[in-house]
Structures are given as structure tokens and as C-alpha cells.
Amino acid sequence: MTIVDASFGELLPTCEKLCWSIANGEKVTAPEYREGGGLVVAHKSARVEYVPVGVMGCIVSWNYPCHSVLGPILSAVMAGNGCVVKAREHHGVDEALIAVVNDWADTGEALNECADKITFIGSPAVGKQVVKKASETLNPVVLEIGGRDTVVADDGCDFTQVVQIAMRGTFQNVVVVLANYLSLNFFENAY
Incomplete structure (x- = not known):
């Protein structure tokens, strides 16, 4: 690595998760009320x-x-x-x-x-x-x-940047990341 x-x-992602949890943990786990949806249960709440x-x-x-x-x-x-x-x-x-x-x-x-x-x-x-x-x-x-994703690039892309990102995503940590690319698909006019 x-x-x-x-x-x-x-x-950094671990620190960000810790900071987010400290800042938002009580708010996202607090009880909340939800109004009924639609005419049949409009008078209900949960x-x-x-x-x-x-x-x-x-x-x-x-x-x-x-x-x-x-x-x-x-x-x-x-x-x-x-x-x-x-x-x-x-x-x-x-x-x-x-x-x-x-x-x-x-x-x-x-x-x-x-x-x-x-x-x-x-x-x-x-x-x-x-x-x-x-x-x-x-x-x-x-x-x-683990899974394999596909990169799709169209004619509006920066070809050089897409290739750099795709290669990093493909070979990062010698394929130990759970979201690596299986295929790279470029439209003809993209390169």
C-alpha cells in the first residue's frame, strides 16, 4: 500500500466517518415522526x-x-x-x-x-x-x-483523465479493492 x-x-475515510458520527450520530438515530401519505392514510402519523x-x-x-x-x-x-x-x-x-x-x-x-x-x-x-x-x-x-464495474466514456470525456482514473481503479492495491473495473467501454468518437 x-x-x-x-x-x-x-x-482519511476512517477519520471522516468518525467526525461524521460524532457530529450527526444523535441526530440520525433520534426518534422521528412521519406523516401519512396519500388520501387513505392522510390522517395517520407514525x-x-x-x-x-x-x-x-x-x-x-x-x-x-x-x-x-x-x-x-x-x-x-x-x-x-x-x-x-x-x-x-x-x-x-x-x-x-x-x-x-x-x-x-x-x-x-x-x-x-x-x-x-x-x-x-x-x-x-x-x-x-x-x-x-x-x-x-x-x-x-x-x-x-467484491464486484467488477464497467467504465463507460462518451465523446464529452477527457480521454487522458478517464484512462488514468480507470487504470488506478483497475490496479489499485493489485486488485484488492472491492470495486474494480472489469471492462472499459469507449464510444468511437471519445478517443
């Missing part, structure tokens, strides 16, 4: 109250060690939940600073069974296993799974 990757892809779900089980990837661990912790704690993070077996988190469960797949499976909600960051294949296991207990699941 380069210094630029560490700064812009790892540390109160929406956000309550903690309990223990968040966060199964995270290895490619951004700081953000992958702290991001789910910030979200869980801001919403009033406990949090257990299961990192990859070679994650490299200093246990003197943060207690993270570093272990193989069986730990993630056990976490999936006992947590009240699961956040998973990783491959589509393992994501399917997490969802399947969570469906047995009807626990909610949030997935951030």
Missing part, C-alpha cells in the same frame, strides 16, 4: 424509533486494515450496539490496541450464529455462505462483496 493509498483510501439490535458481528476483509476494522465498530457503537470484529487470520491488528478475533472460517461461522446482526466485507462466495447461515436465525445481514 502506498502512502497515497494509506492516506486517501484508509486513514413514530420511527431506532433501537440497538444488540451485538453486531462484523466479518471484515484484510485489504484496508484500519478502515475495515474501525468502520463497522464506529457504526455499531454509534447505534448503541456491542461489536465483535472477526478479521482475516493474517490481519495484523495490534491486540494491545483493539481486541479483534483473528481466526479461520469457523470463527466467522460461530460469530454468525450468535450475533444479532452481521456485517460482512469480502468475496461473493463467502458472502453467500454468510447469508445462508444468517437465514437460519433470521438475523439481518449487510454485505459489501
Whole structure:
């Protein structure tokens, strides 16, 4: 990971999430009232109250060690939940600073069974296993799974800039980012 990757892809987003959570956490989790919509329920209103779900089980990837661990912790704690993070077996988190469960797949499976909600960051294949296991207990699941995006450039683009952005997106961290480009599509008159 380069210094630029560490700064812009790892540390700054984590700091921004922390700042946003501190500034907005109470506001976005406060109870709110909503008016009825349409003629049939125009006289009705509803109160929406956000309550903690309990223990968040966060199964995270290895490619951004700081953000992958702290991001789910910030979200869980801001919403009033406990949090257990299961990192990859070679994650490299200093246990003197943060207690993270570093272990193989069986730990993630056990976490999936006992947590009240699961956040998973990783491959589509393992994501399917997490969802399947969570469906047995009807626990909610949030997935951030790997995918491949397409770049489309038309005749109004700056070709040089698009190529630079596309190449960085394609090869950043040697394809460890969950949103890399699978194909680059340019209209004929774009280049």
C-alpha cells in the first residue's frame, strides 16, 4: 500500500466517518415522526424509533486494515450496539490496541450464529455462505462483496483523465479493492 493509498483510501475515510458520527450520530438515530401519505392514510402519523439490535458481528476483509476494522465498530457503537470484529487470520491488528478475533472460517461461522446482526466485507462466495447461515436465525445481514464495474466514456470525456482514473481503479492495491473495473467501454468518437 502506498502512502497515497494509506492516506486517501484508509486513514482519511476512517477519520471522516468518525467526525461524521460524532457530529450527526444523535441526530440520525433520534426518534422521528412521519406523516401519512396519500388520501387513505392522510390522517395517520407514525413514530420511527431506532433501537440497538444488540451485538453486531462484523466479518471484515484484510485489504484496508484500519478502515475495515474501525468502520463497522464506529457504526455499531454509534447505534448503541456491542461489536465483535472477526478479521482475516493474517490481519495484523495490534491486540494491545483493539481486541479483534483473528481466526479461520469457523470463527466467522460461530460469530454468525450468535450475533444479532452481521456485517460482512469480502468475496461473493463467502458472502453467500454468510447469508445462508444468517437465514437460519433470521438475523439481518449487510454485505459489501467484491464486484467488477464497467467504465463507460462518451465523446464529452477527457480521454487522458478517464484512462488514468480507470487504470488506478483497475490496479489499485493489485486488485484488492472491492470495486474494480472489469471492462472499459469507449464510444468511437471519445478517443
